[in-house]
Amino acid sequence: MPSFQQRKDVGDAHEQRVAEELNHRGWTVDAWGQGVLSEGVRCALRGTDSALRWAPDLIAAKGRELFMIDCKSRMTSRTTSRHAVEKAAVMAHLHLVAWTQLPVCYVFDNLDVLSPHDVLMTGYTGPRTVHGSGSSYYLVPASRAFSFSEVFGRDQEGAAGLTAA
Template sequence: MPSFQQRKDVGDAHEQRVARELNHRGWSVDGWGQGVLSEAVRCALRGTDSSLRWTPDLIAAKDRQLFMIDCKSRMTSRTTSRHAVEKAAVMAHLHLAAWTQLPVCYVFDNLDVLSPYDVLMTGYTGPRTVHGSGSAYYLVPTARAFSFSEVFGKGPEESVQLPAA
């Protein structure tokens, strides 16, 4: 199993990729969540049941639209074609969306997008494993996800129309 630092590096790279993709589509993006906190505060939060443990990674704005985005790296199974999201995160994000009246979404490695509501309604509880945290997860078929372009708009290269031959 990879070390915490290896997992963090993969997660950081995914967050940077999502931010670049959003910028490419005209969104302004800021880091948010535990990534902006000191190691001491992050460590203390991990020892609690606080919903702050699941604060989304990014916040993005375009015109008057705002999204809170939780980047999910290595949370998609290629063999079963399912995305996994921790149940506690889904509950925290549903509460956060209700409290802030702003949308929360998950962006996976392949840039599929789901909301906590999508996960709750179309996912099913996966088996707990002895590997990893042992936390309970919702599993959602990848076919249920939205494409990044559907949610955040097309990038400039997707908008270019070639002339008919």
């Protein structure tokens, strides 16, 4: 099993990729959630049941449109083609949406996008595993997800290059 630092490095790379994809589509992106906290605070927070443990990784704006984004790396099964989201995260994000009146979405490695509501409504409870945290997850068929471009728009830099050619 990979170490925490290896998992964090993969997660950081995925967050960077998502931020770059959003920038290409004209979005302004800032780090948010635990990523902006010190190691001591993150460590203490992990030891609680607080919903802050599941604060989304990024916040993005385009004009007056705003999204909170939780990047999900290595949370899609290549075998079953299902995305997995921890149940506690979904519940925390549903509360966050209600409190802030802002959308939250999950972005997976393949840039599929789901909202907490999508996960709750179309997912089903997966088996608890002995690997990792042992937490329960919702499993959602990847076919139920939205494409990144469908949610955040087309790549403006790529589109500009195509038009100029």
